[in-house]
Amino acid sequence: MADISQSIPKVDAYAKISGEAVYVSDIKKEGMLYAKTVRSSIVKGKITHIDVPSLPEGYSIVTRADVSHMNVVKIIFDDMPYYATDEINHLNEPILLVVGEDKEIIDKITREIKITYQEEKPVFDDSQSVISYAFNKGSIKKAFKNAKDIIEMTYETGLQEQAYIEPQGFIAYEEGEKIVLIGSIQCPYYVKNAVIHALGCSENQVQVIQAVVGGAFGGKEEYPSLIACQLAIAVRKIHKPIKLIFEREEDILSTTKRHPSKIKLTAALNHLNNITGLKADITLDGGAYKGLSSVVLSRAMIAVTGAYTIDNLEVQGKVIKTNTVPNGAFRGFGAPQMFFAIEMFMHHIAKETNQDPFAFRMRHLARQGDKTSTSGHFRDPIILEDLIRVATEKSKYHSKVSAYSNENIYKGIGMSIFLHGCGFTGSGESTHIKAKVKLLKTKEDNVKILVAAVDMGQGIKTTLPKVVASILEIPVSRVVFDYPDTDLVPDSGPTVASRTMMIVGGLVAKAADELKSKWIDNEEQTVMKQYVQPEYIKWDESKFQGDAYPAYSWGVNVVEVAVDPLTYQTKIINTVSAYDIGKAIDERIIIGQAEGGITQGMAYGYLERMVAKDGKIMQKNLTDYLIPTSLDTSKMSTYILDNPYALGPFGAKGAGELTLIGGAPAIALAIEMAINKKITKIPVTPEYIMELMNHDH
Amino acid sequence: MVGHYYPSSLEETLIELKKNRYQIIAGGTDVLVQYRSWSETVPKVKYPLMFIHHLSELKFMTENVDYIEIGACVTYKDLLSSPLIPKVLKDTIIEIASPGIRHTATLGGNIANASPAADAVCTLIALDAMVVIKSIDSIRTEKIEDFITGVKKTSLKPDEIIYSVKIPNVMSDYACFYKVGGRQADAISKVSLAAVMNATDGRITKWRMAFGAVGPKVMTSLSIDGMMIGKTIEEIKITIPAILEQYSPLINPIDDQRSTAKYRKLVAMNLIQKFIDAIS
Numbered sequence: 001m002a003d004i005s006q007s008i009p010k011v012d013a014y015a016k017i018s019g020e021a022v023y024v025s026d027i028k029k030e031g032m033l034y035a036k037t038v039r040s041s042i043v044k045g046k047i048t049h050i051d052v053p054s055l056p057e058g059y060s061i062v063t064r065a066d067v068s069h070m071n072v073v074k075i076i077f078d079d080m081p082y083y084a085t086d087e088i089n090h091l092n093e094p095i096l097l098v099v100g101e102d103k104e105i106i107d108k109i110t111r112e113i114k115i116t117y118q119e120e121k122p123v124f125d126d127s128q129s130v131i132s133y134a135f136n137k138g139s140i141k142k143a144f145k146n147a148k149d150i151i152e153m154t155y156e157t158g159l160q161e162q163a164y165i166e167p168q169g170f171i172a173y174e175e176g177e178k179i180v181l182i183g184s185i186q187c188p189y190y191v192k193n194a195v196i197h198a199l200g201c202s203e204n205q206v207q208v209i210q211a212v213v214g215g216a217f218g219g220k221e222e223y224p225s226l227i228a229c230q231l232a233i234a235v236r237k238i239h240k241p242i243k244l245i246f247e248r249e250e251d252i253l254s255t256t257k258r259h260p261s262k263i264k265l266t267a268a269l270n271h272l273n274n275i276t277g278l279k280a281d282i283t284l285d286g287g288a289y290k291g292l293s294s295v296v297l298s299r300a301m302i303a304v305t306g307a308y309t310i311d312n313l314e315v316q317g318k319v320i321k322t323n324t325v326p327n328g329a330f331r332g333f334g335a336p337q338m339f340f341a342i343e344m345f346m347h348h349i350a351k352e353t354n355q356d357p358f359a360f361r362m363r364h365l366a367r368q369g370d371k372t373s374t375s376g377h378f379r380d381p382i383i384l385e386d387l388i389r390v391a392t393e394k395s396k397y398h399s400k401v402s403a404y405s406n407e408n409i410y411k412g413i414g415m416s417i418f419l420h421g422c423g424f425t426g427s428g429e430s431t432h433i434k435a436k437v438k439l440l441k442t443k444e445d446n447v448k449i450l451v452a453a454v455d456m457g458q459g460i461k462t463t464l465p466k467v468v469a470s471i472l473e474i475p476v477s478r479v480v481f482d483y484p485d486t487d488l489v490p491d492s493g494p495t496v497a498s499r500t501m502m503i504v505g506g507l508v509a510k511a512a513d514e515l516k517s518k519w520i521d522n523e524e525q526t527v528m529k530q531y532v533q534p535e536y537i538k539w540d541e542s543k544f545q546g547d548a549y550p551a552y553s554w555g556v557n558v559v560e561v562a563v564d565p566l567t568y569q570t571k572i573i574n575t576v577s578a579y580d581i582g583k584a585i586d587e588r589i590i591i592g593q594a595e596g597g598i599t600q601g602m603a604y605g606y607l608e609r610m611v612a613k614d615g616k617i618m619q620k621n622l623t624d625y626l627i628p629t630s631l632d633t634s635k636m637s638t639y640i641l642d643n644p645y646a647l648g649p650f651g652a653k654g655a656g657e658l659t660l661i662g663g664a665p666a667i668a669l670a671i672e673m674a675i676n677k678k679i680t681k682i683p684v685t686p687e688y689i690m691e692l693m694n695h696d697h
Numbered sequence: 698m699v700g701h702y703y704p705s706s707l708e709e710t711l712i713e714l715k716k717n718r719y720q721i722i723a724g725g726t727d728v729l730v731q732y733r734s735w736s737e738t739v740p741k742v743k744y745p746l747m748f749i750h751h752l753s754e755l756k757f758m759t760e761n762v763d764y765i766e767i768g769a770c771v772t773y774k775d776l777l778s779s780p781l782i783p784k785v786l787k788d789t790i791i792e793i794a795s796p797g798i799r800h801t802a803t804l805g806g807n808i809a810n811a812s813p814a815a816d817a818v819c820t821l822i823a824l825d826a827m828v829v830i831k832s833i834d835s836i837r838t839e840k841i842e843d844f845i846t847g848v849k850k851t852s853l854k855p856d857e858i859i860y861s862v863k864i865p866n867v868m869s870d871y872a873c874f875y876k877v878g879g880r881q882a883d884a885i886s887k888v889s890l891a892a893v894m895n896a897t898d899g900r901i902t903k904w905r906m907a908f909g910a911v912g913p914k915v916m917t918s919l920s921i922d923g924m925m926i927g928k929t930i931e932e933i934k935i936t937i938p939a940i941l942e943q944y945s946p947l948i949n950p951i952d953d954q955r956s957t958a959k960y961r962k963l964v965a966m967n968l969i970q971k972f973i974d975a976i977s
Contacts, residue, residue, distance in 0.1 A: 104738055104739070107735055247736065566967040567877045567964050567967065567968075568960075568964070571881070611954075618954040620954075623885060624954045624955060626880045626884060628880060629880060629882045629883055631881040631882040686877075686887075686960065686964075687956060687960045690959075694963075
């Protein structure tokens with residue numbers, strides 16, 4: 001049999017390139033109505049009155065008054081209403097829907113609705129802490145008491161917009177007692193459970209179907225539940241199919257983004273100039289509602305030591321509430337913020353103590369058997385030194401470091417070393433998700449994969465069938481993996497946390513093994529599998545102690561840049577990456593993930609700038625919020641080193657988020673070398689570089 | 698429905714413009730963005746649309762001893778492939794937007810839109826280009842910097858249309874366009890400079906500069922430029938700080954969602970220096 005990594009054509013490539021793929025906005029239903037959202041025009045305050053014009057026949061408004069059960073989006077905390085209450089907490093908060101047949105008339109009604117408010121003073125500073133966690137490792141006191149040097153730095157990161165190609169959207173309709181929702185989503189069962197929670201109905205009264213998804217990046221993890229709940233209420237009231245598709249600007253102005261962060265790090269160094277202790281104080285701006293912020297914070301905190309081992313830790317984290325659009329899931333989920341801070345800090349400590357930054361980082365690398373930040377263990381082999389060797393050799397890192405150290409060359413090279421914990425943080429997989437998967441063999445001996453995993457471009461529609469076909473030794477064309485429909489597939493969990501191939505794919509592989517062992521030609525057979533956490537993995541959620549993840553993927557990015565000393569613009573010259581993702585199920589798909597991931601990660605570090613001024617997002621479209629074009633990238637070389645993970649299918653671990661995490665610190669370090677100034681915040685825009693370069697004058 | 702008129706000739710267009718008020722639309726890459734509305738609804742334009750993109754009378758490129766003349770509806774793509782077009786204008790166009798937009802956007806449209814950040818307008822001003830404006834009963838010619846009067850404002854009257862752009866048919870010794878956008882392609886300029894210089898026996902005979910995105914319109918000053926005439930290139934190179942000071946009052950940018958006033962001002966100054974460093 002051929003090596004599983006050998007690429008096959010992506011199964012949905014033709015449909016997407018030819019335009020045959022059916023996205024939610026392409027779907028029309030008999031008698032379908034449209035909905036448009038009316039949003040708050042203030043940042044904080046109370047609604048005192050809503051003046052609705054007299055509505056023509058067939059047109060309705062839907063507000064919180066129509067909610068019969070729960071007006072909250074089921075995420076983690078019950079704090080975010082899907083139809084605004086009297087209390088407005090951020091600009092563009094959804095207040096009501098206008099529903100009807102003719103968009104022009106709906107548009108006119110939305111403009112005629114007058115809402116009066118009593119404005120209150122919004123809060124944008126860090127005075128409102130709504131979530132706080134803390135954990136320790138070893139003895140921080142002793143480390144600081146015996147320290148030869150103590151170094152402290154504070155790092156800041158900004159907002160980042162997912163900028164998926166396809167905006168948020170759903171169609172909802174009734175089928176008898178049931179509400180059916182077709183949407184652009186990552187997590188069909190999150191949507192289903194949120195709607196059940198909102199309506200107070202039974203499980204069989206809600207069906208969620210995934211349409212083709214045009215990109216998500218975490219932006220379609222929790223946010224779609226809000227629209228789904230609004231529409232479910234609207235459909236229950238109006239009893240007709242309703243379509244709600246966001247416009248680009250509406251999407252940017254009202255949906256979740258990456259949490260801005262402020263991270264203070266304090267290190268204790270011993271007489272060997274090694275870090276013996278690290279204190280971290282991590283603040284994430286959650287925006288107006290908590291959403292997933294608690295879990296984003298957990299991942300950020302657990303990533304505190306980066307890809308290094310530090311024996312003594314004191315880690316504090318908090319989420320602050322501000323009157324801005326709520327922040328939420330975004331590829332990397334708290335890790336990109338923390339890795340930017342720790343990677344810059346490692347470099348800055350070395351510089352501060354006159355050490356070679358490379359040697360300093362190498363001395364602190366995590367090794368197999370080491371204790372993780374939460375005192376769990378790195379059980380599996382770590383091939384970080386191989387990854388570093390490949391990435392530095394292929395990029396000529398060392399010779400370029402010395403060549404660019406001279407002043408007035410305005411070129412720099414930066415390296416980031418990073419890991420990503422695969423799957424849900426802590427015991428999430430075993431206690432919250434409990435993934436189930438099913439394989440169904442038809443009488444014709446075709447095999448259907450029944451899971452709730454969503455292909456949002458990352459290629460799971462190709463790679464899962466490939467896993468099954470390889471195990472069963474049948475052609476991929478005989479394996480069917482349709483877009484999930486909650487009436488047909490079991491809950492295999494959300495498509496998040498780099499878990500799909502490792503966890504869902506692992507279960508699917510187990511099911512395929514079993515199916516193979518009991519295969520009977522021309523007979524319908526089904527196999528079901530449920531996730532069981534490996535016995536040895538222990539996690540204490542309240543104390544942040546134990547194994548936070550079942551496995552880790554690792555990566556090294558080397559980025560080379562030139563900075564124009566007249567325009568302060570950064571140009572990327574070369575990009576080299578090496579990854580350990582266990583085993584690539586399809587090499588081309590992984591290269592796609594790797595190139596897209598580092599491009600998005602580097603852009604987070606120097607290009608993508610979003611600012612909320614007094615609660616108002618200033619970059620409201622893709623003219624002003626710039627994401628990289630192909631001309632903003634350089635040659636990209638990606639090396640995948642095999643390091644099979646025993647519990648992953650064919651040894652595969654997580655890959656989706658890993659590839660984004662190292663981009664920002666690598667490019668920031670490269671720019672730091674080019675301009676010979678200390679960088680402490682991202683994005684490193686030309687305006688920031690100008691400030692740094694002209695600081696002495 | 699949006700009212701619209703689809704003329705079959707320039708004359709018909711001008712007659713109709715005399716009778717009724719229209720929003721003229723050529724390539725549509727500005728008009729359709731400005732009047733964007735909820736998908737599948739019609740744009741909320743103030744006046745009916747007058748389509749001119751197809752008019753062959755506006756799609757010519759000619760050359761005589763004095764001028765290169767470009768019809769208002771010649772697209773960027775067509776300009777790029779014409780041997781008549783000065784290199785600096787092509788260098789400018791290749792930095793504008795993306796291939797898709799360059800395929801339909803027109804030179805006349807860029808002038809009519811009167812954006813302070815318009816790239817082609819910078820270069821046209823530095824080349825001393827003029828706009829030819831026609832109505833059914835008049836024809837007039839105006840320097841581009843005078844035709845554009847402010848942010849999105851021109852001297853175009855409701856019954857007039859931009860007919861063509863005339864660029865003096867002279868060689869430039871040095872002609873550069875520097876664009877500073879938020880990314881490498883498909884970005885609106887944060888600041889830009891078009892600069893043109895001629896010299897005879899080391900003495901400056903022509904000096905023109907036009908700055909984008911640093912004021913209410915593309916900024917240029919014949920009187921400041923005039924101070925360079927007659928100087929030697931060496932004199933220019935050793936008096937850079939004084940020259941920067943002379944141009945400084947012309948550069949009055951603002952903070953916005955794309956950049957800061959401070960950055961725009963400093964980079965505009967740096968671009969002048971870059972041009973002076975390039976000449977010899």
